[in-house]
Structures are given as structure tokens and as C-alpha cells.
Amino acid sequence: MRNFLQVLVDAVALGSLLALVALAIGLVFGVMRLINFAQGDYITVGAYALVVPTASLTPALFLGALPVPLMVAGVLFVVVLLALATERVAFRPLRDSDPATLLISSFAVSYFLQHLVMLIHTGRPKSVGIGQALTTPIDIMGLRVPGIQVVTMAVTAVLLIALVLFLKRTSMGIQMRAAAENFQMARLLGVPANRVIAMAFVISGVLGGAVSLLLIVQTGTLDIRMGLMPVIFAFFATVIGGMGSLVGAALGGFLVGGASVLLQSFLPDGLRPFRDAFVFGLVIVILLVRPKGLIVIGAARERV
Amino acid sequence: MTARATAATAASGMARPQRLQAQGVHVAFGGIKALTGVDLTIQRGQVMGLIGPNGAGKTTLVNVLTGFQPPTQGRVLLQDRPLTGMKARDVARAGVARSFQAARLFRDMTVQENLIVAGLGAGLGRRAATERARDILDWIGCAPIAQTQCDGLSYGDERRISIARALAMGPSFALLDEPASGMNESECAALMQVISELPARFDCGVLLIEHNMTVIMGVCQRIHVLDGGRSLAEGTPDEVQADPAVRRAYLGEKAEKTALVI
Amino acid sequence: MQERGMIAVLEKAWPVLVLVLGLLLAVVLADAYGSVLMKRTVTDALIKIVIVVGLYIFIGNTGIVSFGHIGFAGIAAYFATWMTCCAMMKPITMTGLPDFLRLETYSLWFTALVAVTAAGLVALIIGLVLMRLSGLAASISTLAALFIFHAVYANWDNVTMGRASIVGIPTYVTLWVGLGGAVLAIVVAYLYQISAFGLAARAARDDEVAAQASGISLYWNRLIPFVLSGMVVGLGGVLQVHFMGTISVNAFYLNLTFITLAMLVVGGMRSLGGAVVGVVVLSSIADVFRRLEAGVDLAGTRLSTPTGTQEMFLAALMLLILIFRKDGLMGRRELRLPRLLGGRAAGAR
Ligand SMILES: Nc1ncnc2c1ncn2[C@@H]1O[C@H](COP(=O)(O)OP(=O)(O)OP(=O)(O)O)[C@@H](O)[C@H]1O
Numbered sequence A: 001m002r003n004f005l006q007v008l009v010d011a012v013a014l015g016s017l018l019a020l021v022a023l024a025i026g027l028v029f030g031v032m033r034l035i036n037f038a039q040g041d042y043i044t045v046g047a048y049a050l051v052v053p054t055a056s057l058t059p060a061l062f063l064g065a066l067p068v069p070l071m072v073a074g075v076l077f078v079v080v081l082l083a084l085a086t087e088r089v090a091f092r093p094l095r096d097s098d099p100a101t102l103l104i105s106s107f108a109v110s111y112f113l114q115h116l117v118m119l120i121h122t123g124r125p126k127s128v129g130i131g132q133a134l135t136t137p138i139d140i141m142g143l144r145v146p147g148i149q150v151v152t153m154a155v156t157a158v159l160l161i162a163l164v165l166f167l168k169r170t171s172m173g174i175q176m177r178a179a180a181e182n183f184q185m186a187r188l189l190g191v192p193a194n195r196v197i198a199m200a201f202v203i204s205g206v207l208g209g210a211v212s213l214l215l216i217v218q219t220g221t222l223d224i225r226m227g228l229m230p231v232i233f234a235f236f237a238t239v240i241g242g243m244g245s246l247v248g249a250a251l252g253g254f255l256v257g258g259a260s261v262l263l264q265s266f267l268p269d270g271l272r273p274f275r276d277a278f279v280f281g282l283v284i285v286i287l288l289v290r291p292k293g294l295i296v297i298g299a300a301r302e303r304v
Numbered sequence B: 001m002t003a004r005a006t007a008a009t010a011a012s013g014m015a016r017p018q019r020l021q022a023q024g025v026h027v028a029f030g031g032i033k034a035l036t037g038v039d040l041t042i043q044r045g046q047v048m049g050l051i052g053p054n055g056a057g058k059t060t061l062v063n064v065l066t067g068f069q070p071p072t073q074g075r076v077l078l079q080d081r082p083l084t085g086m087k088a089r090d091v092a093r094a095g096v097a098r099s100f101q102a103a104r105l106f107r108d109m110t111v112q113e114n115l116i117v118a119g120l121g122a123g124l125g126r127r128a129a130t131e132r133a134r135d136i137l138d139w140i141g142c143a144p145i146a147q148t149q150c151d152g153l154s155y156g157d158e159r160r161i162s163i164a165r166a167l168a169m170g171p172s173f174a175l176l177d178e179p180a181s182g183m184n185e186s187e188c189a190a191l192m193q194v195i196s197e198l199p200a201r202f203d204c205g206v207l208l209i210e211h212n213m214t215v216i217m218g219v220c221q222r223i224h225v226l227d228g229g230r231s232l233a234e235g236t237p238d239e240v241q242a243d244p245a246v247r248r249a250y251l252g253e254k255a256e257k258t259a260l261v262i
Numbered sequence C: 001m002q003e004r005g006m007i008a009v010l011e012k013a014w015p016v017l018v019l020v021l022g023l024l025l026a027v028v029l030a031d032a033y034g035s036v037l038m039k040r041t042v043t044d045a046l047i048k049i050v051i052v053v054g055l056y057i058f059i060g061n062t063g064i065v066s067f068g069h070i071g072f073a074g075i076a077a078y079f080a081t082w083m084t085c086c087a088m089m090k091p092i093t094m095t096g097l098p099d100f101l102r103l104e105t106y107s108l109w110f111t112a113l114v115a116v117t118a119a120g121l122v123a124l125i126i127g128l129v130l131m132r133l134s135g136l137a138a139s140i141s142t143l144a145a146l147f148i149f150h151a152v153y154a155n156w157d158n159v160t161m162g163r164a165s166i167v168g169i170p171t172y173v174t175l176w177v178g179l180g181g182a183v184l185a186i187v188v189a190y191l192y193q194i195s196a197f198g199l200a201a202r203a204a205r206d207d208e209v210a211a212q213a214s215g216i217s218l219y220w221n222r223l224i225p226f227v228l229s230g231m232v233v234g235l236g237g238v239l240q241v242h243f244m245g246t247i248s249v250n251a252f253y254l255n256l257t258f259i260t261l262a263m264l265v266v267g268g269m270r271s272l273g274g275a276v277v278g279v280v281v282l283s284s285i286a287d288v289f290r291r292l293e294a295g296v297d298l299a300g301t302r303l304s305t306p307t308g309t310q311e312m313f314l315a316a317l318m319l320l321i322l323i324f325r326k327d328g329l330m331g332r333r334e335l336r337l338p339r340l341l342g343g344r345a346a347g348a349r
């Protein structure tokens, strides 16, 4: 029982992290049909902003040296700026392209950013110690839970609630939902496309920055590919949930996170190394049964 | 002459079906009832007109007949063979071809290749499909543009090629969705001529959706009227013209006062 | 009359003829005058041509962007490795292999044949499942397939040695072998493209709905190019390992996927000529950067660009092409017989 609860906590914690990334991807997809693979590199860049840009393997802290509130604000600011820049330079000119072209373009942006970081920081992993106090386990009703897991879940909850309030209560949020339903129609009805899309990138930047910080506390290591696995899993989470549906994205994040933790714990030893293959196989199965994902929104089939 | 020969012999030796029928077809899109209990029979050798105001359900009916839209209720029969539930591609191969309201040509191909694709789809070999494509293009006077890329065609040519492509399947029934829309008067007259010759030349039945009453009255042996998803009337052009319900619904109140313009 | 017939044949064969002659010229020149490094660069480009032309067979004819094909290169490459590498080490390091692979070594021709067939079979199995999907869902699931390949091969320690490199694979791929592979790939792609199957696949690409109404099966006309391109890409994988002499699973993952896709995009996704041109252009650029990164003497000081610039340039170029010239350098056309030689005017094909 206790063991199962422990697994459950792990699953929810990983699910939360993936849900954050998936939400960012889903939000942007909603307003411009772009699956933004570069979301992973936003995370990487945010993490690297903590240290001084040098080739050194034990770099001095940069944003990481600031008091916590300032550090958080600084990282979020850097990532938001980066997200906006990629939108303006790369994605905006491609706005009317088909989703496959947009996906390719986001690969290009991702490749660019990855090598930019490499150029500045070299490709070798670096270690940073930030928020190490959070990694010590705390006792909750007999369960030993690393503090960072609690923080991750709390941050996710707060951001989810904030996002829901934003989408339901503010006029910008309502416009964004309208755009996600039917972009052309929303545009005709006077929704300012540029602002809505930019806003989606701002939010994806905030979510990306939050994930940067959570990840770096968890692993203590900077690596130019640190955003890759989260973005791959989250990417499939949005696909499973239903592209463009935010509820679906969050749900998908928890599903994928849950599935990988459960597979990790309950797969027989011989198969455990292949856990990821099972998760990706699940994606294909779900796509076959429901090509549009679990939660389908917007216009259905093309009219003949 | 050759067009007729190759097209007519194409139906793989089997006896060609006599009629294509929709029986008690209902289609609902969520709350919208696009079709309600529609019965329609197209005879081989005839041109049947299908008219009705915008949104009457004409395209939806063609979609049902060609397997693009499964009916909520009712069925489709080719002679005695049920087509309901078959995939669009199999319906096409069974001999029910169609054109689309928007021409939907294969844009990155030449005109001739468009027709060859349809021939291949009907089960012909490459050579036979090419020969048939040439014959049909000759016949409708499009031979000069056979090697033109489709993304550079004029609007009128696009529409003609989309009909030609349906014919290249060698169908027993050709369903044409507003083939003359957007054409000028002389193009329209030429198309009328072509359509009225189809049943004899290709040994097929034709369903013609058209808003232009001149075209409809001129080429159809029978006319079926849809309104709001229901069948309003069916009969010869004269009968339909005389039908008061048709006048009221399709031609609007004005038409009751002014004579029907043909 | 006979002359007309000749011209028609010439016109039909022209797109391939030009590419083949161009590559032949490059190989002859490199063979005669090139440094060792130059020869390797050209050979590498020829292998990339095999892979990118393989990608083109599927992507160009179906319009579905596949992110998964490099997995087929990997499948074939590992088969080639198991069948030919390191007879001494294999029984110890790859204990999971069945005896006929672990204890035997096979001839190179037979190996290539088996490896390419294996890639084709895997493509067939995956395609049978995935080709039911269209558009974005299809693209995404091919990416999932690549991740599955990687997750399996990177962790299948007693068969693939996990993430470690396997060394000691015979290297027989010279300039001329590379040329042979590239020519084979180009000819196969072109024959498929002008066949009835190719025509049907492009019909489905241009308009799914109209293709179905014309009796064309979307499923089969995607599956056929999927398998064929899986095999050609597989051939590329085989050549790659027998060129490098080593293999590791990360060599067949995102980087190679991205680079080959970039080559196709830059050249033009819908043109066989584009696939080849894209490889030539990007390989040349990569070569220039390699030299710059090694350093050049400028007015007495040695300057070099830092590592990473090449990749950034590549990504930026790809974005520029996507933005300003969506159909790539070659557009949607093939190289056409010049009018000088009796070819028809543009617009006719
Ligand atoms: N795929 C669909 N989803 C929802 N509603 C649809 C769909 N296709 C058609 N409809 C609705 O069904 C009704 C009938 O449409 P249909 O296209 O058959 O009319 P039509 O007679 O062909 O009109 P028009 O003359 O404008 O072509 C319309 O109200 C239309 O909005």
C-alpha cells in the first residue's frame, strides 16, 4: 500500500511537470497550429541563464546568485523574451503554413538554439547547486517525499489555476480561447491575432521558465539536451490529450507521466529498460483509435 | 466515336446497372437535419436534374450516394446491390463517379494525368487509362490543354476537366455537382451540349445539380426538387415548372407573380 | 520520325540523366584531384543522397512529412553490423544475438540485401499500422516510431551494446560504391515516380477526397512508397556503416533526421532533383564551415569559427527557405530537357 502511494506521488509529480510543458505546447498549437518543439530549448536556455556564460565546467552563478524571487523573475523574463523572439523571427512569417511545415520549422529553431547554447557554454554538462535544500525528503504521513516533488505539484497547481482564471476571466483569455476554437472566425470577429499569439508565447515562456527551475533543482545538472526528454514526452501528451485542447494537454501530461512511472515500477525487469518504447507505443495506439486525441475540439471533418 | 467505344466497354464486361437509388435517406449533422426521408432514382440513359435553394441538401445527397457521407437512416442501391456502408473509393470503383462543387483537381499534375488517375482508379492499366483520357479530352475539346499543369487552368477549363475526370472512370452513373457555376453564357451552352450527350456516349445515367434553370430545363429528362432536406416534387421539366409548391419554395414569392423565366 | 522518338526518350530520361551525369563528374574529379578528406566528403554526400532520395520517395509523393525514416536506416545498419562485424568480439559483446548472427560472418552483398529487406519489412509492419492516418497525425506517429526505435536499440544492451559504439565493421564504401548507391536510389525513385503507383500517390497527396472519388486507395498508395522509401533509406544506412566502420544508436537519431530533412526542405520536398540538389548544397556549406572551424590564415592571424556555427547556419538557412521559398531551391519541378536539345517549353511535362 505504502509502496503504491509512493509510486502514485512520483507519478503525479512527473505528471505535473509534463503537464506544464504540455500546456505550453497545447496553448501555442491552439492559436497557430504550431507544435513547438523548441519549447524544450526554452527550458534549456532558462536553466543556463542561472550561470555566467562561459566555457567553464564549474561556472559562477549569474541569475542563480540573486535572491530567490529575483532569480525566479529573472529566469522567467529571459525565457519569455526568448519565446517572443522566436515567435517574431521564425514563426510569425510562417503563420499560414500547414502544421507539418510549422513542425519542421520548430525543429529548425530548436536545432539553432541548442547549438547556440553549445557555442556559448560548450556541449559538456555542468553542475549547479541551486535549491539543494529542496531535495531532502520530507515526511508526509509516513511517506518520504522529496521536497522538490511537493514544490513541483504546488507550482503546477498554482499555475494551472492562474491559467484557468486567465482564460475564463480576462478578455485576453477569452479571445485566446476563441482563437483556439476557430482562428479564422475569431480573426473575423476582431480578435487581434498578433497580440493573442504573442500572449500564447508569453505564457509558454512563463511555463517554460518554471519548468527550467524545477528541473534544475531536481537534477542539479545543466545539459544542452536537458529539455529534450520533457518536450518529447509533453509533445506526445498534447497529442494524446487532443491537439489544441488545454484540458486535454494537462490530462495528457498526467497520463504520460503516470504511465511512465507505473511502467517503471511494474514492468518485469527484462522489459523495464524499454519503458519509453511502451509509452511511445501507447501514443501510436491512441492515435489509431482517436486520430484527433482524447478530447476533440473545433471543426471536425473537412466538408466535401 | 472512339470515346464512346472505350468508355462503354470499360465496365469490366458485367451488365451495367440500370439504376442508382436512394431510399428513405436521412442525414443529420448534430441538430441540423440536412436530409429527411429522401427517395431518388437515377435511371441509366437519363439526365436527372437535382435542384433546390442553397442549403437544401443537394451536395449532401450526392455525398450519400457516393459513400462520402454515411446516412443516419436509409440506404443506397446500385441496381440490387447495397452501397450503404461502403467506402467512397469502393463506391467509385463500383461505377458511381462524381465531380465536386469546387473542382478539386490534382493541382500539381497535368490535365491528362488527372484523367489517367481516374482511369487507374477504375482498374484500367496505364496504357488503357491514357488512351481513354485522350479520347475524352478530344471529345470535350480539351486536347490542346492536355499537357497543361492544372494549377494554371482557367476557371471554365477547371470545371470541364473535373467532369472529364469523372467520366474517365467509365462510370455507370456520373453525379455532377454544379458543373456550370461561374461559367459565362457561351461556356454554359457548350457544357449543356456535352452533358446532354453523356448518357448516349458513355452509356451512363447522370445526376445534374445546377442553379441555372436554363441549363436544367434544357438538358434534363426528369427533375427532382429538394427544399430544406425534403423532397418537394419530382417529374418532367414541365410538370415541375407547373408545380405550385415548387414555385412557392424554390422560386420565392416573387415567382408566383412573375412567370418562371426560362 | 525516329528523331522524334529519340527526343521523347531523352526527355523522359532527362531528369535522371542530368543528376547521374552531374554526380559522375563530381566523383571523377574528386577521384582524380581530391585530397583524402575531399574524397571522404564527397562519399559522405553520396550516402546522404541515398538517404534523402529515400525520404523523398515517401515525403515527396505522399506529402506526409515523415520524421521516422532514419529509424529504418538504423535497422538496416545494425543488421549489416551484426552480419559483418568483428567475428572475434561479437560472441562476447553481443550475447543476445541468435547464433546465426553471433557466430557467423556473411558476404557484403548478401548482407546488404538482407539488411535492406529487413528495413523494408519493418517499414511494412509499421506502415500497415500507421498509413491509416493522415496529415499531422501520420507525421507525429512516425516521430513516435523513431523514438521507439531509439528507446529499444539504446537499451537492448546484449544485442546493440546499448549506447556504446560498435567498431570493426568492414569499410568498403569508396567514392565509386557511394556513386553506385546514389544512382541506384535515384533510378528507383524516378521509376516509382513515373509509374502508375507514383501517379496515384501524388493524386492522394494533392487531394485526398478527389482521389478517393477517383477510386484511388489512400492506404495502399501510401504504404507502397513508405516501404520503398524505407528500403532506400535502409540502403543509405548500410552504406553509412560500411563507410564509417563504426555504429552507435545516436548516429541514427534526431541529428541525422534533422540534417536529412533540412537537405530535402532546402532542395525542394516535391522534386527528386531537389532532393539531390539539397544534399549537394548543404554538404558544400558544411564543408566550407569545416574548413572555417579548422581555422584560416587571414592577414597573418589564424581565425576560426567556433563549433556550433555550422549547425546554427544550417538551421537559419532552413528557416529562410521555409519562409521565402517554401518549395525549396528546385520548386516543384524536375530538371527539364533544355529547348536547345528539343525539349518542350516550361509548363509542359
Ligand atoms: N459536414 C457538415 N457538417 C455540418 N453541417 C453540414 C455539413 N455538410 C452540410 N451541412 C449542412 O447541411 C445542409 C445542407 O447542405 P448541402 O451542402 O447539402 O446543401 P446544398 O443544397 O448543396 O447547397 P448549395 O446550393 O449551397 O451547394 C446545410 O445546412 C449545411 O450547412
Ligand SMILES: [Mg+2]
Pocket (backbone or CB within 6 Å): B058, B059, B060, B101
Ligand atoms: Mg452544394
